Amino acid sequence: MALIVQKFGGSSVANVERIRRVAKRVCDTVAAGNQVVVVVSAMGDTTDDLIELARQLAPNPTAREMDMLVTTGEQVSIALLAMAIQAQGVPSISFTGGLAGIRTEPIHGKARITDIDPRRICAELADGKVVIVAGFQGASDDGSITTLGRGGSDTTAVALAAALKADVCEIFTDVDGVYTTDPRVVKAAQKIESISYNEMLELANLGAGVLHPRAVEFAKQYNVTLMVRSSFNLNTGTLVEEEAKMEQGRIVRGIAHDTNVVKVALVGVKSRIGNLHRIFQQLAEQSVNVDIIVTSVVHDECSDISFTVTEDDCETAIKVLEGIVADFGNPDIAVEDNLAKVSIVGAGMISNPGVAAQMFGALADAGISIKMVSTSEIKVSCVVDREQAHRAVQVLHSEFGLDAVEEAIVAGLNGE
Amino acid sequence: MALIVQKFGGSSVANVERIRRVAKRVCDTVAAGNQVVVVVSAMGDTTDDLIELARQLAPNPTAREMDMLVTTGEQVSIALLAMAIQAQGVPSISFTGGLAGIRTEPIHGKARITDIDPRRICAELADGKVVIVAGFQGASDDGSITTLGRGGSDTTAVALAAALKADVCEIFTDVDGVYTTDPRVVKAAQKIESISYNEMLELANLGAGVLHPRAVEFAKQYNVTLMVRSSFNLNTGTLVEEEAKMEQGRIVRGIAHDTNVVKVALVGVKSRIGNLHRIFQQLAEQSVNVDIIVTSVVHDECSDISFTVTEDDCETAIKVLEGIVADFGNPDIAVEDNLAKVSIVGAGMISNPGVAAQMFGALADAGISIKMVSTSEIKVSCVVDREQAHRAVQVLHSEFGLDAVEEAIVAGLNGE
Structure with missing residues (x-):
């Protein structure tokens, strides 16, 4: 029992x-x-x-x-x-x-x-x-x-x-x-x-x-x-x-997508140790849930910091940043909405280093440009234009061999 | 406080x-x-x-x-x-x-x-x-x-x-x-x-x-x-x-009435000690809530037993009685609905024995016939035809001096 x-x-x-x-x-x-x-x-x-x-x-x-x-x-x-x-x-x-x-x-x-x-x-x-x-x-x-x-x-x-x-x-x-x-x-x-x-x-x-x-x-x-x-x-x-x-x-087990993505960027942050800590601490204190974070050093004294949030959190995030930009050399705050995140997931990725490259290639071939990238041991996520999200999912589903084989579909339709 | x-x-x-x-x-x-x-x-x-x-x-x-x-x-x-x-x-x-x-x-x-x-x-x-x-x-x-x-x-x-x-x-x-x-x-x-x-x-x-x-x-x-x-x-x-x-x-403090009253009567019950106990025990076991009980000995071997219940309990009561009448000499079961109970209430009644008689007199003068009577130390209840219930309440309210005096009503109307 x-x-x-x-x-x-x-x-x-x-x-x-x-x-x-x-x-x-x-x-x-x-x-x-x-x-x-x-x-x-x-x-x-x-x-x-x-x-x-x-x-x-x-x-x-x-x-x-x-x-x-x-x-x-x-x-x-x-x-x-x-x-x-x-x-x-x-x-x-x-x-x-x-x-x-x-x-x-x-x-x-x-x-x-x-x-x-x-x-x-x-x-x-x-x-x-x-x-x-x-x-x-x-x-x-x-x-x-x-x-x-x-x-x-x-x-x-x-x-x-x-x-x-x-x-x-x-x-x-x-x-x-x-x-x-x-x-x-x-x-x-x-x-x-x-x-x-x-x-x-x-x-x-x-x-x-x-x-x-x-x-x-x-x-x-x-x-x-x-x-x-x-x-x-x-x-x-x-x-x-x-x-x-x-x-x-199969290395990739599933393709997920999330169309509730807004990118917020601080452009021209005056470089100083602890910048990231101080910015994201302030956001966390206001319960802003940050997903992907990308930072790049433009030159020695200046860097750009971008991150994604949901639409709900966007307004709060901007308010937080407006309150603290003076401490960071007054970088510009740039907001890009109408984005989506498309991700491939699979435990097999750990031992297959070429998977991310394969993903980028498939998206590029389909004319889909990648705005941000985030990876974990078992997934790769790309931020793309929201209107291209479904297309990206279709391309990746096919690229990684997840489409049901035709015979299986036909069998299913025949009720076998 | x-x-x-x-x-x-x-x-x-x-x-x-x-x-x-x-x-x-x-x-x-x-x-x-x-x-x-x-x-x-x-x-x-x-x-x-x-x-x-x-x-x-x-x-x-x-x-x-x-x-x-x-x-x-x-x-x-x-x-x-x-x-x-x-x-x-x-x-x-x-x-x-x-x-x-x-x-x-x-x-x-x-x-x-x-x-x-x-x-x-x-x-x-x-x-x-x-x-x-x-x-x-x-x-x-x-x-x-x-x-x-x-x-x-x-x-x-x-x-x-x-x-x-x-x-x-x-x-x-x-x-x-x-x-x-x-x-x-x-x-x-x-x-x-x-x-x-x-x-x-x-x-x-x-x-x-x-x-x-x-x-x-x-x-x-x-x-x-x-x-x-x-x-x-x-x-x-x-x-x-x-x-x-x-x-x-004032001896009578209030007049209550209840129009949800059904009278059930067993007519011609063969007299035996313990009859009442056995009948009402059976009703209680089926959760029938009995209110007024009246019993009268017709002659040595035979008596009538009447009681009132609410309309909700009436059907159950009849079923219970139908199940046991054989033990009591098969009396007839008579049901009278369309009744109401009108009651006068007042703690002063205990020391004023004429109150019940005054109530009966007032109802008789108004042409209202009384079907059953029940008394306690501080109330007298009469069962009457339902269509006469409101008239009975009005008669008794006036009889026992409860109507607001005219000057008071006029004063109230003038907002004084």
């Missing part, structure tokens, strides 16, 4: 009909001889609706009261799902994050999980029940209700899987799994059978969107086997685990 | 505008130099909407999951009200029933409060904060979320007032206080300045509707001073306390 943690997001439980479908899925998993713990998010737009109510009442509500407010969303979901499962004849019980034993830092809005006491869940599982746990939330030591911030429900599921030593943590989504790239951009995109934590982490961070990076990080740390799969069908999804099978020896 | 517990019902917090108005009221009370604990219900129809969602998913959801579900309603209210109060510059913090220290029996749907640990509330009050507590809910010893059942928010407010030794517990409603009778039925109905617990209890039980009997019972037990007042104006409301001032020596 396997122990499975299943996580369903807000759109999977957006209405009564979908909750009933999730309940059916859970009951089928039980009928197949498994113990099941289910993690759910708030129904559909509930959280946004609650935040809007709060906004109407207070310009700047405290994070504590926001947590008190929005955690009701998941609480509604767990109760309704437990009822729906009971209605299908399977015993079930629901727990809020706090009641499930999820302890967090005493911080509101973005608490980290400090500990999970799974005894209560274990007792209910042993009693033959399906246990439903509210995602995204926990309780601090004094019992205050906290939330985990973005990607919270994925993190709850992975953390519970770790604490319960579950056999697998299934993340249900509206696609069949993790794809070599966005199928809306590249028709020949293929579902990846298995992928390593590090690769998934790069793809998640790069905006693939199916799985929150924080949850992947957690899964990697506790060696939790993840399965990303569709809530609409029974297809096997994508397995995320430590040793991904080296599928056909 | 006084400590005041204020309770606002669902209609008082039904939308953002009303929540803001409640926040203003609370802040005004703080500005007047008081410490304030606020108890709120769920916004408007939230609870009904949640119950409807549950009904769509499960014909018979467990009480535990229903509690998990509906308690989110008050949790939303407390968070929003705390934010609204903060937005008006007054520090505020919200607690669910469990976090506020309200312990209940480990029963779902209708738990009784077993204990309140007010330390956390006291600490926040000492810290200068307004404390907002979710009404209607608590937690059992193992932390499970429970609800108090009907009248729960009133009960929460009174219980907190008792535990905190508050100076007064203010119950806000959409009328100015407790009236001598329903002002929609009798135009000359007057607001009662003060009333005793027992009188209020009879009026509450008899359907006056402003205050739940359970909360009055609790207030009586712990000697909590209640003030029923309007959330729409600053008028002094009705004070409910142990020693009500004997207003102008």
Whole structure:
């Protein structure tokens, strides 16, 4: 008998009909001889609706009261799902994050999980029940209700899987799994059978969107086997685990792209040791999330510093820079929006130094100019014009042999 | 500095505008130099909407999951009200029933409060904060979320007032206080300045509707001073306390009526000792709430037994009787609906034995026939035809000198 943690997001439980479908899925998993713990998010737009109510009442509500407010969303979901499962004849019980034993830092809005006491869940599982746990939330030591911030429900599921030593943590989504790239951009995109934590982490961070990076990080740390799969069908999804099978020896496993990229440049910074530290420290203090950083020395006394941020952070970043440029010889501040980041990801790159060059070549051949470059051991990212982003993804998907072979596609179409 | 517990019902917090108005009221009370604990219900129809969602998913959801579900309603209210109060510059913090220290029996749907640990509330009050507590809910010893059942928010407010030794517990409603009778039925109905617990209890039980009997019972037990007042104006409301001032020596303080009355009769029950016990034990086991019981011996071997129930319970009552009539000589089951109960209430009745006779006389003079009678030390109830109920209330209100004197009404109209 396997122990499975299943996580369903807000759109999977957006209405009564979908909750009933999730309940059916859970009951089928039980009928197949498994113990099941289910993690759910708030129904559909509930959280946004609650935040809007709060906004109407207070310009700047405290994070504590926001947590008190929005955690009701998941609480509604767990109760309704437990009822729906009971209605299908399977015993079930629901727990809020706090009641499930999820302890967090005493911080509101973005608490980290400090500990999970799974005894209560274990007792209910042993009693033959399906246990439903509210995602995204926990309780601090004094019992205050906290939330985990973005990607919270994925993190709850992975953390519970770790604490319960579950056999697998299934993340249900509206696609069949993790794809070599966005199928809306590249028709020949293929579902990846298995992928390593590090690769998934790069793809998640790069905006693939199916799985929150924080949850992947957690899964990697506790060696939790993840399965990303569709809530609409029974297809096997994508397995995320430590040793991904080296599928056909491919070096590049997936192509990610992110169109929310703005480049900010300081042109003509007076050279001084510690410049970078002082500039990016100021940005960090204002919570500006900087992605790629490029710096080049123009001549001995002068350098240019460029970095990318999301559109949301752009205004704050400029304000920060305007406040400090006087200390740096008054360089010009140049902003370039309408950019995108295109990345190739694959653990095999480490031992294949020619991959970046191959990427640059393919883009150049397609007439796509590269504005910035950033590399890690398992990925290379290029910043390009936003309008060329999709073309870049298509070119790279093909260049690195990720397009589904024609026979496979034909076979798929014939239903073989 | 006084400590005041204020309770606002669902209609008082039904939308953002009303929540803001409640926040203003609370802040005004703080500005007047008081410490304030606020108890709120769920916004408007939230609870009904949640119950409807549950009904769509499960014909018979467990009480535990229903509690998990509906308690989110008050949790939303407390968070929003705390934010609204903060937005008006007054520090505020919200607690669910469990976090506020309200312990209940480990029963779902209708738990009784077993204990309140007010330390956390006291600490926040000492810290200068307004404390907002979710009404209607608590937690059992193992932390499970429970609800108090009907009248729960009133009960929460009174219980907190008792535990905190508050100076007064203010119950806000959409009328100015407790009236001598329903002002929609009798135009000359007057607001009662003060009333005793027992009188209020009879009026509450008899359907006056402003205050739940359970909360009055609790207030009586712990000697909590209640003030029923309007959330729409600053008028002094009705004070409910142990020693009500004997207003102008009136014997009858109020007239209540209840139009949800069905009479069920067993005609020709074979006499045997223990009949009543066995019949009403069976009804109690099926949770049929019986109000007035009348029994008469027709002759030595045969008696008639009648009782009243609400329309909701009528069907169950008939089923129970049908199942057991064979044991009682197969009496006929007769049901009479379209009835109402009209009651006069006043602590002064104890020492005035002619009051019941005066009531019967007044009703007879008005051509209203009395179907059943029930008395207690401080009330007399008569069951009459439903269509005559309002007329009966008007006749009795006038008979017992409760109509506002004409000069007073004229003065009121002139705004003097």
